[in-house]
Amino acid sequence: MEHRRSATDGSIFAWYLAAAERGNPYAQFNLALLYKKGKGIRRDEAKAFIWMRLAALQGLAFAQNHVGAMYYNGRGTPCRDGEAAFWFRRAAEQGEASAQQNLGQMYRKGRGVPHSEVDALAWFSRAAGQGVASAQALVGEAYMLGLGTHRSDALALAWLRKAALQGDAGAQLNLGLMHRRGQGVMASDIAALAWFRQAAAQGHPVAQRQVGVAYSEGRGVAPDQRRAYCWLARAAAQDDVDAQFNLGVLLANGHGVDKDEPEAFIWYRRAAESGHALAQYNLGTMYAQGRGVQADAALALEWYCLAAAQGVVNAQFNAAVMYADGNGVDKDEARAVEWYRVAAALGDPSSQNNLGVMYANGHGVAQCDSAAVDWYRRAAEQGHPLAQYNLGGMYSGGRGVARDLVRSFMWISLAAAAGDKSAAAQRELLLGRLTTAELNAARELASRFKPRTARVPTTHRRRSADAAAEAG
Numbered sequence: 001m002e003h004r005r006s007a008t009d010g011s012i013f014a015w016y017l018a019a020a021e022r023g024n025p026y027a028q029f030n031l032a033l034l035y036k037k038g039k040g041i042r043r044d045e046a047k048a049f050i051w052m053r054l055a056a057l058q059g060l061a062f063a064q065n066h067v068g069a070m071y072y073n074g075r076g077t078p079c080r081d082g083e084a085a086f087w088f089r090r091a092a093e094q095g096e097a098s099a100q101q102n103l104g105q106m107y108r109k110g111r112g113v114p115h116s117e118v119d120a121l122a123w124f125s126r127a128a129g130q131g132v133a134s135a136q137a138l139v140g141e142a143y144m145l146g147l148g149t150h151r152s153d154a155l156a157l158a159w160l161r162k163a164a165l166q167g168d169a170g171a172q173l174n175l176g177l178m179h180r181r182g183q184g185v186m187a188s189d190i191a192a193l194a195w196f197r198q199a200a201a202q203g204h205p206v207a208q209r210q211v212g213v214a215y216s217e218g219r220g221v222a223p224d225q226r227r228a229y230c231w232l233a234r235a236a237a238q239d240d241v242d243a244q245f246n247l248g249v250l251l252a253n254g255h256g257v258d259k260d261e262p263e264a265f266i267w268y269r270r271a272a273e274s275g276h277a278l279a280q281y282n283l284g285t286m287y288a289q290g291r292g293v294q295a296d297a298a299l300a301l302e303w304y305c306l307a308a309a310q311g312v313v314n315a316q317f318n319a320a321v322m323y324a325d326g327n328g329v330d331k332d333e334a335r336a337v338e339w340y341r342v343a344a345a346l347g348d349p350s351s352q353n354n355l356g357v358m359y360a361n362g363h364g365v366a367q368c369d370s371a372a373v374d375w376y377r378r379a380a381e382q383g384h385p386l387a388q389y390n391l392g393g394m395y396s397g398g399r400g401v402a403r404d405l406v407r408s409f410m411w412i413s414l415a416a417a418a419g420d421k422s423a424a425a426q427r428e429l430l431l432g433r434l435t436t437a438e439l440n441a442a443r444e445l446a447s448r449f450k451p452r453t454a455r456v457p458t459t460h461r462r463r464s465a466d467a468a469a470e471a472g
Contacts, residue, residue: 010040012034012040013031013034013039013040013041015027016030016031016034017031020051020054023058025054025055025058025059025060025063026055026060028051028052028054028055028058028060028063029051029052029055029060029062029063029066031051032047032048032049032050032051032052032055032063032066033048035047035048035051036048036076045070045075045076046076046077047076048070048076049067049070049075049076049077050076052066052067052070052076053067056087056090059094061090061091061094061095061096061099062091062096062098064087064088064090064091064094064096064099065087065088065091065096065098065099065102067087068083068084068085068086068087068088068091068099068102069084069102071083071084071087072084072088072102072106072111080112081106081111081112082112083112084106084111084112085103085106085111085112085113086112087099088102088103088106089103092123092126095130097126097127097130097131097132097135098127098132100123100124100126100127100130100135101123101124101127101132101134101135101138103123104119104120104121104122104123104124104127104135104138105120107119107120107123108120108147116148117142117147117148118148118149119148120142120147120148121139121142121147121148121149122148124138124139124142125139128159128162131166133162133163133166133167133168133171134163134168134170136159136160136162136163136166136168136171137159137160137163137164137168137170137171137174139159140155140156140157140158140159140160140162140163140171140174141156141160141170141174143155143156143159144156144160144174144178144183153178153183153184153185154184156174156178156183156184157175157178157184157185159171160174160175160178161175164195164198167202169198169199169202169203169204169207170199170204172195172196172198172199172202172204172207173195173196173199173204173206173207173210175195176191176192176193176194176195176196176199176207176210177192177210179191179192179195180192180219188220189214189219189220189221190220190221191220192210192214192219192220193210193211193214193219193220193221194220196210196211196214197211200231200234203238205234205235205238205239205240205243206235206240208231208232208234208235208238208240208243209231209232209235209240209242209243209246211231212227212228212229212230212231212232212234212235212243212246213228213232213246214228215227215228215231216228216232216246216250216255216256224256225250225255225256225257226256226257227256228250228255228256229247229250229255229256229257232246232247232250233247236267236270239270239274241270241271241274241275241276241279242271242276244267244268244270244271244274244276244279245267245268245271245276245278245279245282247264247267248264248265248267248268248271248279248282249264249282250264251263251264251267252264252268252282252291252292261286261291261292262292262293263292264286264292265283265286265291265292265293268282268283268286269283272303272306275310277306277307277310277311277312277315278307278312280303280304280306280307280310280312280315281303281304281307281312281314281315283303284299284300284301284302284303284304284307284315284318285300285318287299287300287303288300288304288318296328297322297327297328297329298328298329299328300318300322300328301319301322301323301327301328301329303315304318304319304322305319308339308342311346313343313346313348313351316339316340316342316343316346316348316351317339317340317343317348317350317351317354319339320335320336320337320338320339320340320343320351320354321336321354323335323336323339324336324354324358324363324364332364333358333363333364333365334364334365335364336358336363336364337355337358337363337364337365339351340354340355340358341355344375344378347382349378349379349382349383349384349387350379350384352375352376352378352379352382352384352387353375353376353379353384353386353387353390355375356371356372356373356374356375356376356379356387356390357372357390359371359372359375360372360390360394360399360400368400369394369399369400369401370400370401371400372390372394372399372400373391373394373399373400373401375387376390376391376394377391380411380414381451381452382451382452382453383414383418383451383452385414385415385418385419385420385423386415386420388411388412388414388415388418388420388423389411389412389415389420389422389423389426391411392407392408392409392410392411392412392415392423392426393408393412393426395407395408395411396408396412396430405430405433405434405438405442406434406438406441406442406445407442407445408430409427409430409434409438409439409442410442410443410445410446410449412426412427412430413427413442413443413446414446414449417446
């Protein structure tokens with residue numbers, strides 16, 4: 001369909017063209033805008049750039065800012081960061097607030113100029129002082145995170161409030177986060193949700209996700225899984241990967257919606273393809289278990305390995321098991337040991353136990369009883385029943401450690417108390433081999449045992465193998 005042009009538009013274009021050709025910088029600037037917008041003339045960004053640059057060369061600050069943006073975005077001219085920074089600076093030094101903010105962003109990103117959070121904040125502050133809400137939000141964020149300056153919650157709140165009251169969605173989101181964390185203010189989920197709502201209503205995807213999570217977890221509002229789903233769906237549709245992951249969790253669990261594993265699989269895959277580690281892990285689990293998709297061990301392993309490389313301990317453990325068993329891949333015990341070792345070093349007790357088994361049997365690594373005992377002990381001290389049973393067996397047989405039936409009985413008793421049937425049977429066999437004094441000593445050791453919790457970084461902690469249990 002052909003777009004109609006009014007006679008007025010045509011006459012405006014003719015007037016600007018005549019004045020621009022006579023060298024009037026304001027006419028050149030306005031003519032460039034007409035070409036950029038296709039108003040009164042066919043849209044032509046190359047011609048827009050030519051006229052905009054002519055106006056900029058005559059010192060028109062807002063034209064200089066536009067030329068910088070065209071170089072930055074590659075609109076009407078090839079993308080050239082150095083030229084973008086040059087023109088932003090010329091406009092910024094004349095006091096053009098948008099150019100000051102744009103130059104600050106160049107310093108923050110290290111595009112066309114050396115990366116410098118200090119210089120970025122200096123330019124953001126000049127624009128913020130002129131009342132530009134987006135610049136005020138950036139200054140607030142810098143103080144909130146300590147970017148280019150010492151962190152100051154009071155200054156962060158002051159600048160973010162100024163921007164938020166002008167309707168800046170990013171500032172509203174950050175204010176919500178500060179209220180939720182109790183950063184510089186009393187922690188309040190209700191106040192946090194109020195700010196999240198304002199930003200979400202403007203279409204900010206992260207804020208929409210935060211509103212969804214608030215409804216899902218009942219933070220500042222009564223839990224409502226249906227509303228949680230609706231807000232998460234809005235954010236997910238805007239490619240917010242955490243929202244896509246959380247939406248997958250709701251669908252896989254049937255929270256707020258009918259359980260729909262094929263749909264959950266779709267959202268997990270979208271987040272996984274964007275690099276979301278837990279989504280990659282959950283996607284691997286769905287392929288492994290044939291949930292929402294046809295079972296495929298090779299694809300399960302592929303996604304587990306991607307998540308494992310990002311530090312997801314469960315994925316590291318599952319990848320190791322698949323390599324050890326030859327499930328979805330040729331059996332490779334050396335690779336299994338590699339992944340067990342990575343997860344074990346992060347404190348995962350199941351991996352520590354299995355690494356102990358590999359050392360005890362010489363699978364994928366040189367046989368070494370002392371190394372097996374070391375890894376069994378690490379897992380056993382965290383309360384892992386199988387590792388406790390295995391460690392008890394090493395003490396009983398004197399493998400990798402001095403033979404000690406008292407400690408053998410202690411560890412095997414702990415495993416039996418946790419429900420390990422093999423340990424319960426072994427404990428009965430040991431009863432007849434200990435004196436009364438030894439038995440009392442073993443029971444005393446067992447009664448004083450307190451599982452040690454491994455200090456694993458939050459992003460590396462072991463999660464349930466059930467995809468729907470990943471609560472993000």
